[in-house]
Amino acid sequence: MLAASYFFYGYWKIEYLSLIVISTTVDFLAAQYIHRNKSQVKKRIGLSVSLITNIGLLMFFKYAGWFMEDVLHPAAAIDLAQIERFKSFWNFALPVGISFYTFQTIGYTIDVYYGRSQPENNPLKFALFVSYFPQLVAGPIERFSSLHHQLFSPSKWNYQNLQHGGRQILYGLFIKMCIADNISPIVDVIFNEPSAANSTQLAFGAILFGLQIYSDFHGYSLIAIGTARLFNVKLMDNFNAPYTSISIREFWARWHISLSMWFRDYLFIPLGGSRVNQLKLALNIMIVFLVSGLWHGANWTFVIWGAMHGLAYLLERFFISKNTANWLNFPKWIATMTIVFTAWIFFRSESLAHAAGYIMSMLNNTGNGVDLTFEPIHISLIGLFILSDLHFRNRSISTWLDQKSLVIRWVVYAFLVFCIFGFAGISNHPFIYFQF
């Protein structure tokens, strides 16, 4: 399995395998060092080596170019020619999945440091934990404690795993190929030239991008979870109907769950968590959201996206009671979705100026409108996806199907296959989260 995982990753670009090997080796040795030493100072040294190595790799490959262009260059500390030389020397291309596997392996070292996990003594087994192929490139970001028993027990191929895994892969393919890939060309048209689109189209574009990124990433996560399930490995769910949330807090409990939990356990709680004064708490929350934004990419747009969520979270936490009357749920949902979809504009835009232009055009209705073609079948599929998302809130399609008769199960399979084969998008759109 380790060889298969390394082959899978090396197939993209063989050079980047060295990064995984570095990350794996350092964390394996650091965890052993932390575990063997009783001295708190030595434990901290071990942890620091792990953090510096992983965050260093991440910073170098993900943020070095951006830091030079957006921070050093404006401060006149470096000229553009030097930046270009630096970039061409390192032949910059972000190694796929680096943000995911570095976070996973950092989590392991921190767990060993706090005594929550025993270190793995077999380097090959640890290497498999870091590089396990279904979740290597875009998560879910797993914990060592939940994965190691599953990964290292003898693989059990059985019909039930095949059935559950197959269903998740099928549904994942459906929402990626039939929803995300059909939406993406329309989103591209609107976002590529926001000044030409009218207000309605721009608002529609923000909503559509929200649907696109959800169906794209949720689809990927289901395919990853389903693939792991084929090998008798249960990965955590990454999404749970996030657009039904009536608060930003709830949204983050339903959106990219594995990342939210990682930030909670490995950043928010070490910063002091909730057991600090109100000012420090607000600061901690903002740090988590800003880092979360920056984690997505080296661009101010992601920082603003994180900041918007952070501010909204703080407003909720300090000014809105958790227990409000039921009739307020709908206005709360509207308010939450307005924030979420407005923040997506920044997330999707190439730069802050682009995002500002988009929002100004939307508010001022300056564009004459762009030509958007949406086929009825695609509208129907998106409608169906929204309904199914509501239906599968807090449960999976696989467990729902377990309760249905054989005929209904086969009708659902046939329908999904028919849609995937017959109505998937045809433009070339890789998974959005592969770029992070």
Add this chain to the structure above:
Amino acid sequence: MKVIKKIIVALIVFFLLNQLYKHHALLVFAEKHADQYLQLHKIKNCDVIYFSASSNFPPENIEEKDPRKISQFIADHYPNLRFDAVNKPASHAAMYLALLEMLPENAEAKRFIITMNLRSFGPSWINSDLESALSQSSVFYNKRPVLFNRFLVSLNAYDQKSTVERQELVKVHWNHDQLPFEAPKNTVTSWCAVEKWGDWRNPKRQLADQYIKQFGFVIDEQNPRVKDFDAICNLANERGFQITFNLLAENMETADSLIGTDLTSLMKRNAKWLVERYENKGFTVVNNLEVLGAEHFTDKNFPTEHYFDTGRKTIAKNVAEALRYEPK
């Protein structure tokens, strides 16, 4: 046993889904993305089918006395035969081959006129940016289940290079393919560099460059278009098709006036090679290369095979005459 039963049921379900897609959904998709597939299916029972790229069409935005297609002019000569055409801009031999291969065995059409466009043998057309769209549509031109073909399109399982990648490929040919002349006319790039029309801002220089880039190549057996035409000939022999190749007219006058006889001699040499190759295989090749003067060509800023009605009629007449000598 249980697994085998499930596989059989799955295959039956897939067959039914394929039929459902073929009869209720394919049309909408094919109209946008695989129109030649539909054209051919509509006319598969004609007596003669004419395959071409945009050369068959009258010019856009120009009023003509007789704005009909070349294929319609040919049909005038044979009022008792049912003629029709399958056209798509930038189409070429690979597409015609795929379409002929998927023609149902029970189709009545057995006679075909296939345009042979000299420019389509060159690296510029072979690596054209339009090739991605054509490759996408060609996924449908085979006998696999249509639902599976549609899935392959979603997976982008066809030649889908970016514009930059295609331009790089063309540049490699222009820089390295050897032409049968002394330096500096031995490659397209070096030839373009020594023209007599001044720098690139001169429109004549731009047009002259385009002529060299579009026709500066030597056709041989390794040319992908030649391989496709060879395959068309083999298919015709297997299935008893009667095929006439229509080697289209090029604007030789303009080429001659801009670059001189070196380029036109190369064009003639390539045309002669094609005529001899396919006549030796027993097929008729109507050589229209030099039949039209510059006044018959509609596009003045780029070498194309777009003709005014007088030009289209001349080509049609030559093809129609050649058809008379084909075995009935």
